[in-house]
Amino acid sequence: MSYAVDIIDDVFGGIRPAARALGKPASTIQGWYEAGTIPQKHWQDIIDIARDEFDYHLSPDNFFPAEAPPISAHGYPFQQPHCLSINDYKRPDIDTLLNLGAHYLDLNVQKSPQNSVLAGKTLINLFFENSTRTEKSFELAGKRLGADVISMQVASSSVKKGETLLDTAATLNAMNPDLLVVRHSASGAPALLAQKVGCSVINAGDGMHEHPTQALLDALTLHQAFDGEIGGLRIAICGDITHSRVARSNVALLNMLGAELRLIGPPTLIPMDADRWGVEVFHDMESGLAGCDVVMMLRLQLERMRGAFVPSKREYFHYYGLDRAKLGFAKSGAMVMHPGPMNRGVEISSDVADDPNISLITQQVETGVAMRMAILHALSDAQDRRRGRIS
């Protein structure tokens, strides 16, 4: 199954010769060797070099693994029952998820019969808050893995008739779903649901608390863009940290992966005691962005704000909006991310957001589907193992 081992050993004759031939650090090749996969953007180089220097004719088909890597990579089985908060996960869980995500990304998130690992399972999307990209991303991920997907429009259903969250949970539980994806405007609501239902609950964003799948897909995007080396990257998360669940999950995850984190924003939008989160806090972009490899912009969440946090969008953009001039403070070649949806001209200028050489924003959407396939697959697998053990 690990095609990377075959290619590195058979074509190049080992890790060091491969590193020399491809002009990459040996640690990168070692990473491919261990993961068993090679990021897609390197395929063409490898095919060309194999042909020109080793007279070995590879085609993209050689890069398709026959099956997904084992869920229990590193000899540590993925056992998490839910995906509620990054803090519930340990480093091996995260590595398993990122490897699996990279696998689905390599498959170019194709729907294929071999991928129907969720066949016969039911995925319910329960969105108490409006969402387009997250909901559709989960729907697509579920369908590509062969699950039966139901999306509930809760905003327009019985909740309006006064049904409580736990009543809704009991009703859904009676339908025996296997996976429940929940978004809710109250922090902690998915955790409350998870106590009351028998299936795996995935937090797709709860109030100002966490959005773990977004953090995982951001990590996967970085994993792809920096050849698996997230440790040591200097990453700035900029803007409205106070209201951002994405920031909370990203701080927890990127800290775990060994990145050097900075938070940049006006004091009104940086939470109390954020300097105790294992990050450095800055209130101006120039010093905050100095030497950064990645700039992660956040949306100004006007809908969660009561009263004035910043005087105007114009002033906010002037001091904290990302344009080419401010990006110049970061390391040259720094990459830009944004979880979307963007307020163009408020936190990010269009020419930065749309420049494919510096912006990872569209990749984030693409990796989103792959990452969610990986999460659904891993949770379902853990569920099967748990059920097998019980019966």
Add this chain to the structure above:
Amino acid sequence: MKPLTITDVRIFDPASGYDEIGHIGLENGQIAEFGDIEIEGDILDGSGLICAPGLIDMRVRTGEPGKENRETLATAAQAAIAGGVTSIVIMPETDPVIDDMSLVDFMRRRAEDLPVNVYVAGALTKGLDGVSMTELGLLSGAGAVMFSNGAKPIEDALIMRRILSYGSVFNVLIANRAAHPDLSRGTVAHESDRASRLGLTAAPAISERIMAERDIALAELTGGQVLIDLVSSADVLEPIKRAKAKDLDVAASVSINHLALNELDIGDYRTFAKLDPPLREERDRLALLAGINDGVIDVIVSDHDPRPAGEKRLPYSESSPGAVGLELLLSAGLSQVADGRLDLTAFLRAVTARPAELLGLNAGQIKEGAPADLVLFDPEMPWVCDSEKLRSRSKNTPFDGRRLTGRAVYTIKGGEVVYSA
């Protein structure tokens, strides 16, 4: 009625400092004599127990009238005596609000046959609207022992000034919650690292200090008598200390929850620990305990607030704040005494003599001729709180499953044993 003698009991009166083993003779609903006396009539063996004045809880909510599914006066009375409480003050947040003489009268009549003394706090403003002052004089004449605007503070400084100024004529006690609405509105937690991580909207502790400073300044201006109600943070103690040094009519109360718990008890969104004011940091808790020991804080209340499970089992930001506490006030306090954080005399004074003094009640003391409202408790009895066994109609307590030290064994009201464990 036959006299009753409590024998071989440690008689502990926080008002006078009397602390000796002896007998207490009760007759005609009063304490006839105590100390080294003749044993007469029925005998209640008090050996190994401490006998103190029955507790006075200055801040109790029930659901009667209007929300009887939460609690009635009768169930609240049962909870009270199980916790050694013999007098309770009902908050005006009922439905309808107690803002009229007839309602004060209604409450007093409803409570006539209950095993506790029920007193009523009148509303400061009509319908608790925060604007239109109630008939403070007439209400006070009808029997309201203090005045409060419930959970909502009087927002407008001008209204507060007039209430304090007008109330000073009748010498009434005006309780106002210390929370600045501009800083606290819509928040569900204490502003800290913890709340930021949990993604909860939070009020800073300073909100409390700003309001307390305002009310102290107004009390100084008007000569009114103000109770800074439910303090919960360390920083609010400084202005209260200053006001007392100036000899202003300023008192402060704290809930037992804030002396026993801190924000970590919220854990992962435990809504049963959601309170108003929110639980704060450990340093606040320790400062509040010190505030009781050195007398800066006058009164400890249970802040009894029964809520059915349906209002609690909701996402954190949507659930109701509040906890029942009548039954746990004594035990939770004694647990702090057992931990060495709280002085027994200071604790008992804050739940007996001091509230009686503030409310002008003939209670809260062991002296000849005083009403025979007493509690006999074992200060070292260990037990585990099981919310299902509470006598309140609602079982919302953050103490569920916690180990406590000390418990009421007998409660006596008007010379009769109304509760025995």
